[in-house]
Amino acid sequence: MDLCDYAAYQLAWMIRRKQVSAVEVLESTLNRIAAVDGVPGRLDGGQDTEPDKIHAFITLTAERARQQAQRIDQAIQAGEEVGPLAGVPFTVKDIFCVEGTPSTAASKILSNFVAPYTATPVARAEQAGGIMLGKVNLDEFTFGSSNESSAYRPSPRNPWNTARVPGGSSGGSAAAVAAGEGCLSIGTDTAGSIRQPAAFCGVVGLKPTYGRVSRYGLIAFGSSLDCPGPLARNVSDAALLLQVMSGADPHDSTAANFPVPDYVTDLEKPIRGLRIGLSPDYFRITYVEGESGELAQQPVPEDYQQAIYRVAGRLAEMGADIIEDVPMPHTKYSIPAYFVISRVEAASNLHRYDGVKYGYRTKQPVHDLREMYRKTRGEGFGLQPKLRILMGMYVSAAQYSEQYYMRALRVRTLIRRDFEAIFDPQGKYRLHALLTPTTPTTAFPIAQVYGDSVLMQFADQLTVAANHAGVPAISFPCGFDPEGLPYGAQLIGADFSEDLLLRIARNYEIVTESDQWRKRIPPILQNL
Amino acid sequence: MITPELFDHLVELAALELSPTEAEYLRQQLNNQLKALQELVAIPLQESIPPALHGVSFPAEIRPPIREDEWLPSSQVEAILKQAPELDERYIVVPDIPHQDLE
Numbered sequence: 001m002d003l004c005d006y007a008a009y010q011l012a013w014m015i016r017r018k019q020v021s022a023v024e025v026l027e028s029t030l031n032r033i034a035a036v037d038g039v040p041g042r043l044d045g046g047q048d049t050e051p052d053k054i055h056a057f058i059t060l061t062a063e064r065a066r067q068q069a070q071r072i073d074q075a076i077q078a079g080e081e082v083g084p085l086a087g088v089p090f091t092v093k094d095i096f097c098v099e100g101t102p103s104t105a106a107s108k109i110l111s112n113f114v115a116p117y118t119a120t121p122v123a124r125a126e127q128a129g130g131i132m133l134g135k136v137n138l139d140e141f142t143f144g145s146s147n148e149s150s151a152y153r154p155s156p157r158n159p160w161n162t163a164r165v166p167g168g169s170s171g172g173s174a175a176a177v178a179a180g181e182g183c184l185s186i187g188t189d190t191a192g193s194i195r196q197p198a199a200f201c202g203v204v205g206l207k208p209t210y211g212r213v214s215r216y217g218l219i220a221f222g223s224s225l226d227c228p229g230p231l232a233r234n235v236s237d238a239a240l241l242l243q244v245m246s247g248a249d250p251h252d253s254t255a256a257n258f259p260v261p262d263y264v265t266d267l268e269k270p271i272r273g274l275r276i277g278l279s280p281d282y283f284r285i286t287y288v289e290g291e292s293g294e295l296a297q298q299p300v301p302e303d304y305q306q307a308i309y310r311v312a313g314r315l316a317e318m319g320a321d322i323i324e325d326v327p328m329p330h331t332k333y334s335i336p337a338y339f340v341i342s343r344v345e346a347a348s349n350l351h352r353y354d355g356v357k358y359g360y361r362t363k364q365p366v367h368d369l370r371e372m373y374r375k376t377r378g379e380g381f382g383l384q385p386k387l388r389i390l391m392g393m394y395v396s397a398a399q400y401s402e403q404y405y406m407r408a409l410r411v412r413t414l415i416r417r418d419f420e421a422i423f424d425p426q427g428k429y430r431l432h433a434l435l436t437p438t439t440p441t442t443a444f445p446i447a448q449v450y451g452d453s454v455l456m457q458f459a460d461q462l463t464v465a466a467n468h469a470g471v472p473a474i475s476f477p478c479g480f481d482p483e484g485l486p487y488g489a490q491l492i493g494a495d496f497s498e499d500l501l502l503r504i505a506r507n508y509e510i511v512t513e514s515d516q517w518r519k520r521i522p523p524i525l526q527n528l
Numbered sequence: 529m530i531t532p533e534l535f536d537h538l539v540e541l542a543a544l545e546l547s548p549t550e551a552e553y554l555r556q557q558l559n560n561q562l563k564a565l566q567e568l569v570a571i572p573l574q575e576s577i578p579p580a581l582h583g584v585s586f587p588a589e590i591r592p593p594i595r596e597d598e599w600l601p602s603s604q605v606e607a608i609l610k611q612a613p614e615l616d617e618r619y620i621v622v623p624d625i626p627h628q629d630l631e
Contacts, residue, residue: 114607116608116611210583211590248592253594254582255592288560288564295567332567333567335564336568339561340565340568347542354543356620357611358613359611361613367624369626370543371623372622374544374545377542387557390554393542394538403569404569408568410579411571412580413578414577415583454561468580470583470584471583471584
């Protein structure tokens, strides 16, 4: 076990006590990156390059990180007060602006954009003493669930099996954290983009309540759904990062003016008497069958279901009350509603990329401005942004918007009401959290799903309802399937109940601490 | 069903230029996605159900006030200008803007 494999909270503690320096921790992490990451993603890179490496990074900013680490060490030597993340290395999904770094959104259209300012969540992590290692890969503009749509190739691979996807869109974040390339990562979640890759890579990922963490400096996808949040190897580290990122921000009027509780201190408080629900609507997926367009239902694989029931059993051992058969009848409409709402918001947000003020501009000769727009956008955007723009324009067109967009927004109300009903303290169920599988399957093979945009979207079926409703949710590892791939368990809670979700997940870590599966490490780390 | 004609219209509105292979793939994917939306169109919805623009309600007590619309100087003007694809001194250059002369 190297320094880079320690938990963030342990490293922060050791660095503050001068048992180890921030520079030593950083160098250990950079060595790990050199050993496992391989070439970074590039616009002219090949997908099959170094198939046994992780490829989490787009831009590694080692020198910038060294300067930050030296400043932390100097501050500690001088006896100055340092923040709770002092010396802890973290990565940032390349959808956030970080001053002076290429901020690409994994798209050719922003490939030459260097951000002139830093996003609030990243700035707060740096103010807390965190060491920013660089920018990690994602699906282009976050549009995907596998990272295969990134314009920067090779796209990241799963540390548990490099022939599998890391999930997405925060796939670089999850893969990096799982492989010891930084203890923490800041990701974003619009339909499951933190939780699904966290589940696939066997790490912890938390989507906060909409408005808990500022979106200032986040390159927007679905503005009513996007949530920045932490990825980490354990629950305590996720709590630590959430703590420093949360809170109101004068730069984002949707960042709620709601007090930030202490997420760390009460993590290990008992969960006796907490009511945790299981819903049959989260143990099956509803999807559209290929050519016919007919609706079909399929149970989540039996072994995955059993993994979640085992989590419920362990939580019951800790004194939680498990409530079965909780109805969530509108969950199955989450994906169709998302197909509409997210596309409309994406199309609107992507109109700003036009080759005029910044970013890529076509090199071809053009006659006029319209032609420059068309060629720039045609060359600069990959297939997934184009698909979202076209769909967004179609479903919000005057003649269709009543049928699609307005309807989707009203269905969103129904999805929200499902959650309000089960979390209502005076209601029939009075739940503190809903326990579900995070994903319909464990990590799928590279190239198996990509290309079928409908099938890929259904990877988010169990996560996206929380985005529609705005409620917080956490994914944490709960064992491995027969092929050695991690299972993820999800807890969804009421508005601003991140503290409860973290506490339940931490209690699960405590009760499973000596389980055999907890001793496993990703194969790629075994022979270092 | 998105016909080739409707598709071309959307492409024009979206200010995109597509290769024929891209166009064929995208049109087919759009139609597949529309099939997935049939379910949405079929959901029985009572008239009284309002649209939700976002999930979490933002009551006044947690909604930050809109800040003043103030002019603030930036220290990054040169860095920002340098990112423009084409500059003439401090002006950003674009190709001819299509226009119609008013009578």
